[in-house]
Amino acid sequence: xxxxxxxxxxxxxxxxxxxxxxxxxxxxxxxxxxxxxxxxxxxxxxxxxxxxxxxxxxxxxxxxxxxxxxxxxxxxxxxxxxxxxxxxxxxxxxxxxxxxxxxxxxxxxxxxxxxxxxxxxxxxxxxxxxxxxxxxxxxxxxxxxxxxxxxxxxxxxxxxxxxxxxxxxxxxxxxxxxxxxxxxxxxxxxxxxxxxxxxxxxxxxxxxxxxxxxxxxxxxxxxxxxxxxxxxxxxxxxxxxxxxxxxxxxxxxxxxxxxxxxxxxxxxxxxxxxxxxxxxxxxxxxxxxxxxxxxxxxxxxxxxxxxxxxxxxxxxxxxxxxxxxxxxxxxxxxxxxxxxxxxxxxxxxxxxxxxxxxxxxxxxxxxxxxxxxxx
Amino acid sequence: xxxxxxxxxxxxxxxxxxxxxxxxxxxxxxxxxxxxxxxxxxxxxxxxxxxxxxxxxxxxxxxxxxxxxxxxxxxxxxxxxxxxxxxxxxxxxxxxxxxxxxxxxxxxxxxxxxxxxxxxxxxxxxxxxxxxxxxxxxxxxxxxxxxxxxxxxxxxxxxxxxxxxxxxxxxxxxxxxxxxxxxxxxxxxxxxxxxxxxxxxxxxxxxxxxxxxxxxxxxxxxxxxxxxxxxxxxxxxxxxxxxxxxxxxxxxxxxxxxxxxxxxxxxxxxxxxxxxxxxxxxxxxxxxxxxxxxxxxxxxxxxxxxxxxxxxxxxxxxxxxxxxxxxxxxxxxxxxxxxxxxxxxxxxxxxxxxxxxxxxxxxxxxxxxxxxxxx
Ligand code: HEM
Ligand code: HEM
Numbered sequence: 001x002x003x004x005x006x007x008x009x010x011x012x013x014x015x016x017x018x019x020x021x022x023x024x025x026x027x028x029x030x031x032x033x034x035x036x037x038x039x040x041x042x043x044x045x046x047x048x049x050x051x052x053x054x055x056x057x058x059x060x061x062x063x064x065x066x067x068x069x070x071x072x073x074x075x076x077x078x079x080x081x082x083x084x085x086x087x088x089x090x091x092x093x094x095x096x097x098x099x100x101x102x103x104x105x106x107x108x109x110x111x112x113x114x115x116x117x118x119x120x121x122x123x124x125x126x127x128x129x130x131x132x133x134x135x136x137x138x139x140x141x142x143x144x145x146x147x148x149x150x151x152x153x154x155x156x157x158x159x160x161x162x163x164x165x166x167x168x169x170x171x172x173x174x175x176x177x178x179x180x181x182x183x184x185x186x187x188x189x190x191x192x193x194x195x196x197x198x199x200x201x202x203x204x205x206x207x208x209x210x211x212x213x214x215x216x217x218x219x220x221x222x223x224x225x226x227x228x229x230x231x232x233x234x235x236x237x238x239x240x241x242x243x244x245x246x247x248x249x250x251x252x253x254x255x256x257x258x259x260x261x262x263x264x265x266x267x268x269x270x271x272x273x274x275x276x277x278x279x280x281x282x283x284x285x286x287x288x289x290x291x292x293x294x295x296x297x298x299x300x301x302x303x304x305x306x307x308x309x310x311x312x313x314x315x316x317x318x319x320x321x322x323x324x325x326x327x328x329x330x331x332x333x334x335x336x337x338x339x340x341x342x343x344x345x346x347x348x349x350x351x352x353x354x355x356x357x358x359x360x361x362x363x364x365x366x367x368x369x370x371x372x373x374x375x
Numbered sequence: 376x377x378x379x380x381x382x383x384x385x386x387x388x389x390x391x392x393x394x395x396x397x398x399x400x401x402x403x404x405x406x407x408x409x410x411x412x413x414x415x416x417x418x419x420x421x422x423x424x425x426x427x428x429x430x431x432x433x434x435x436x437x438x439x440x441x442x443x444x445x446x447x448x449x450x451x452x453x454x455x456x457x458x459x460x461x462x463x464x465x466x467x468x469x470x471x472x473x474x475x476x477x478x479x480x481x482x483x484x485x486x487x488x489x490x491x492x493x494x495x496x497x498x499x500x501x502x503x504x505x506x507x508x509x510x511x512x513x514x515x516x517x518x519x520x521x522x523x524x525x526x527x528x529x530x531x532x533x534x535x536x537x538x539x540x541x542x543x544x545x546x547x548x549x550x551x552x553x554x555x556x557x558x559x560x561x562x563x564x565x566x567x568x569x570x571x572x573x574x575x576x577x578x579x580x581x582x583x584x585x586x587x588x589x590x591x592x593x594x595x596x597x598x599x600x601x602x603x604x605x606x607x608x609x610x611x612x613x614x615x616x617x618x619x620x621x622x623x624x625x626x627x628x629x630x631x632x633x634x635x636x637x638x639x640x641x642x643x644x645x646x647x648x649x650x651x652x653x654x655x656x657x658x659x660x661x662x663x664x665x666x667x668x669x670x671x672x673x674x675x676x677x678x679x680x681x682x683x684x685x686x687x688x689x690x691x692x693x694x695x696x697x698x699x700x701x702x703x704x705x706x707x708x709x710x711x712x713x714x715x716x717x718x719x720x721x722x723x724x725x726x727x728x729x730x731x732x733x734x735x736x737x738x739x740x741x742x743x744x745x746x747x748x749x750x
Contacts, residue, residue: 247713259714273679274665278714279658283651290649304648328704334718338622338709339634339653 007228008039014227014354018054025050043118044229053077055226056110056234059354061317065330067306067342068238070313071108075236078111086176086184089113089123093130093174093220093235097192100237101216104194106299110236115229123233126175126183127152128366130218130235131193134163134170144168147254151368159371161185168256169195169212176233182371196296200288205265211258213245213289215298221362226354232362239299241306246286247334258285282335303333307340314347325350382603383414389602389729393429400425418493419604428452430601431485431609434729436692440705442681442717443613445688446483450611453486461551461559464488464498468505468549468595468610472567475612476591479569481674485611490604498608501550501558502527503741505593505610506568509538509545519543522629526743534746536560543631544570544587551608557746571671575663580640586633588620588664590673596737601729607737614674616681621661622710633660657710678708682715689722700725 002010012032019028038045047055061072078099080092092111100109116122135143135150143150145168156175157163159182164170171193177183194215200206220235250256259281263270266284268277293300301309310331317324326347337343364370377385387407394403413420422430436447453474455467467486475484491497510518510525518525520543531550532538534557539545546568552558569590575581595610625631634656638645641659643652668675676684685706692699701722712718739745 252713252719254719274669274677276658276662276665276677276711278679279661279711282711282714283654283658286654287651290651294649302649302651304653329707332704332712334713336651336654336657336710337707337712338627339657341628343709344627344629 004039004043007044010228011035018051049079052079055354059224059356062352062355064325064327064349067310067331070309076107076109080111081114084114086178089176090174090186094192101194104298106216106239108238110234112231113233115231123178125220125233126365128221130220131214132172134172155368155371196292196298198288198292201291206288221366222356223359225357241301241303242286242290243303243333243335246289247282251282303340307342311341323348325352379414379418382419385603386410393426424454427454430729434599434731437727437730439700439702439724442685442706445684451482451484455486456489459489461553464551465549465561469567476569479673481614483613485609487606488608490606498553500595500608501740503596505595506589507547509547530743530746571667571673573663573667576666581663596741597731598734600732616676616678617661617665618678618708618710621664622657626657678715682717686716698723700727
């Protein structure tokens with residue numbers, strides 16, 4: 001927990017930023033006085049609804065790893081700071097999923113649950129994302145489902161989850177804790193989990209592979225940090241960029257590792273690196289992802305479009321007189337990198353607040369490596 | 376120019392390293408005494424042949440941008456510190472090219488020309504690489520050849536080069552200067568320029584595009600820095616990794632920009648980013664490059680093999696108790712990045728000496744933006 005003096009300094013910085021960028025928001029000195037008093041009394045303070053909305057948007061604007069920031073002003077903020085029970089949070093996570101993708105048109109959305117207060121750590125969502133697939137280790141050592149979540153799946157089973165039907169795409173239940181003690185496990189209702197079955201624009205055998213992915217990526221274990229206040233439960237989503245699914249989730253050797261299978265179905269020589277079978281298979285897999293989302297009418301962007309948009313964003317930020325922090329290794333797409341304009345330049349990178357932060361205990365819990373409530 | 380005290384400190388560091396890694400090299404204290412005396416007298420000092428060889432190899436080992444360092448101990452060092460005229464240097468550059476690729480088997484090689492001395496800046500090779508292609512701006516504003524070298528080509532013409540036949544692959548002459556005054560221009564004899572005509576393993580129309588690339592990449596405008604001594608003319612080569620040609624030189628939009636042409640020949644829809652035409656075209660172009668070099672019997676590596684080799688190198692360096700500096704954004708290949716193991720980790724990066732260094736005036740000269748002898 002932070003010392004009150006640190007909270008006060010961070011609060012002052014944020015409120016100055018808030019009032020500078022929102023000139024109609026009233027007298028900053030009065031608000032500062034109020035906030036200082038609340039910090040003196042309680043060790044923290046409470047954001048006004050506008051401070052929360054602006055703070056969440058700027059946290060996105062400051063996310064140096066995110067290529068999708070052109071749309072930062074459009075972030076929809078669901079203020080659910082009054083929801084204090086694990087059951088209530090589970091319900092609001094489901095509502096988030098329904099609300100973020102009406103009629104398959106995805107809207108960037110964040111739901112903010114109660115903040116951390118001295119002695120009251122606030123709720124935690126243990127899952128890395130609201131929707132992710134279980135990983136089951138089988139008797140022969142192989143994995144059915146997502147290998148990334150084998151330990152998390154086992155941890156949930158230890159906590160009482162009976163497990164799913166055993167398909168490669170069993171949606172995990174949410175694990176939500178409020179204070180000490182084991183988390184609430186809560187199964188997502190089917191209608192809240194929009195998924196897209198994958199087919200290929202040309203190769204009809206692709207559909208027979210039975211692949212699918214969920215439509216909405218909702219990161220749920222990062223901390224939204226605004227002006228010295230930690231919102232440890234604040235799930236947020238944008239829409240997918242195709243490569244996240246086609247070049248990473250379904251392709252990484254420690255995830256679904258599908259390039260060897262696809263290369264074999266394409267008839268490529270997987271016996272030598274020089275045949276570029278991985279490269280061919282990856283492009284086909286990504287073509288299938290983009291094609292399938294388009295066919296299903298679900299919002300998705302491709303890495304070429306999004307790279308151009310990101311450079312537009314940079315230009316706008318520069319015009320606004322702001323530094324736009326960016327981490328090259330995350331901004332540059334994981335395939336065909338030099339074919340995108342973001343590859344051919346460097347960026348400034350600095351930690352700026354508000355922001356989204358990984359706390360080590362959340363990282364561990366999200367991968368099933370710890371099952372304590374953490375710090 | 377460096378102060379004698381800086382040179383002495385850098386010399387001491389290097390000689391300590393040299394003697395630590397070469398225990399049979401005699402008494403370091405005696406050598407240090409000698410070197411200090413020479414610095415006091417001349418402002419610099421002269422490496423022994425073994426110090427030069429080891430220094431060049433360690434400069435490679437310390438090149439944080441180079442994925443090919445597994446072979447650092449095998450670097451062949453051609454000591455040509457006694458060649459002092461521009462004509463002599465031109466001849467030795469040609470000899471380097473012949474010597475580096477006997478029977479198309481490429482051998483990592485460096486040729487070291489005279490060092491910088493107080494008041495005597497030493498020779499300069501103006502070209503970025505010993506073999507590169509001219510770029511000619513045509514009346515309609517388009518470019519024939521390599522757009523990167525349009526200004527360099529114009530500069531050479533201003534210095535008296537009549538220009539080549541006007542093909543997209545006219546080899547540029549060398550520009551070599553010793554001291555003040557205009558450089559010597561020296562045409563490379565055809566037999567020193569090994570080139571590979573590009574064809575595709577499947578698409579026969581590819582050959583009709585008339586594409587080619589040179590076989591040996593010899594960087595010629597970086598400074599080899601060893602223990603406070605600058606070798607400004609020290610061209611070095613490895614063999615190509617296919618992506619350098621297929622994903623960069625022939626594909627970058629500000630280089631040969633061939634992906635639109637290839638995508639059209641493949642029948643892809645270039646009207647939308649989502650068809651992934653750039654990605655498909657890039658893979659086919661790279662397949663052609665690897666295929667053509669293989670067919671021609673010329674040494675070349677692919678990015679998958681080289682990524683594995685680089686991780687072996689890291690492991691070896693770690694076992695030897697050394698830090699291996701590496702720059703993620705250069706090490707990770709420019710296509711199919713996440714399909715290579717080097718993508719999935721971070722690296723330490725620090726400037727270490729000996730090393731290869733870009734001096735600003737060399738960068739400018741190599742792109743035809745300046746035609747002074749520089750600092
Ligand atoms: C609107 C569409 C969006 C797109 C296309 C997009 C795209 C991306 C991509 C491709 C990444 C890299 C992911 C990876 O490699 O694992 C990323 C990371 C990130 N994005 Fe976005 N994003 C969008 C919306 C958002 C929103 C709404 C927020 C927050 C309000 C956000 C915050 C972040 C953060 C914090 C990361 C880093 C995650 C981490 O550290 O693991 N993004 N984004
Ligand atoms: C043996 C085969 C070699 C391979 C496959 C290899 C591969 C590479 C690659 C792919 C790059 C990045 C190039 C780019 O993106 O522009 C690179 C950069 C570099 N390599 Fe190597 N390399 C090899 C040999 C060497 C040798 C022999 C040296 C020096 C003795 C060397 C020193 C460097 C340096 C200094 C850079 C950075 C160049 C710059 O800053 O522009 N490499 N190498």
